[in-house]
Amino acid sequence: MEDKSKNSKVLVIVLIAVIAILAAVGITMGVLLMNNNSSQTQDTAKQQGVVFDSDASHYEQEVSNAGGAEQGIKIPGYPDMTISSESTDFPITLLNPEENPCNFKFTLSLQETGETLCTTDLVKPGDAIKGVTLDKPIEKGTYTLIINISTYSVDSNSQMNGAQVKSTLTVE
Template identity: 35%
Template sequence: MRRKQIVFGSILIAVVLAGIVFGAVCLLTNGTQTTPGGLVLDADAHEWEPSQPIVSDEQQGIKIPGYGTIIFPAGEENVALTLYNPKENACVFQFSLYIDDEETPIYTSDAIEPGKAVQEITLNRALQTGEYVLKIQIDPYDPQSGAKHNNAVVTAKLQVI
């Protein structure tokens, strides 16, 4: 009988310790998910399909979305903008947004998986009314190794009204 109590007690202690370790890991990562290459996945990204297919002259390679005129409300940090990684890609995208010739981005995403998009972003600061050149830098990464591929910069007209 005493032996059964010791075995049961040992199992109970092991289960409690496993729970504590699991809880600590969850707290340390704040529930974030990562790729095998260690890239943090954007928690706001969700499955998304564009209304029109991404047109590309290349049959192979990374598909890069284009952007027309973008409109943001003046004085707002939370703005609507769809940042999309086409489902045909085998890499994750990280987006960085730059205004005119500024060197500090006004927004940087976490990694966005193929076929997913974020549609609302929080800028580092609110923008004043006016017209700007918005440079959208797209950095593709291999999700397995975390290695960065060549980047692309897409330019769009930004109207802040």
């Protein structure tokens, strides 16, 4: 009878040890899979061409919504601007409002000439690029500045509805 009791105790101890080992292996596998999925998501983003603009930083000021929609993508407005014909510094703040579900990519061009002044990489919601440097100065004159905003989902990087904002640019 003592042998059965000892055998039962040994069996219970062995079962507990096996369960503990299986639980440890399961937890380890779960952690490894989660880390692997995280790095795969980052690799996928890089493969999809997700590149955030290094000049963008967090933006704190409140802005008006030129798009006018209460829900959906918020589009900032841009005032008329005056710049010097001798400078390549273009003092514009390209903002992606914090509430947006998407990243912005900006392309600035002149309607009259079709010339593209600059194209940014992606800007995260709540970030802004404060000023851009042009490749060359713009000739004196008055232009319609077209600010084309392409939008990409923060989750899947799929393209969403974009927007185009126009402003008057005076170059003196």
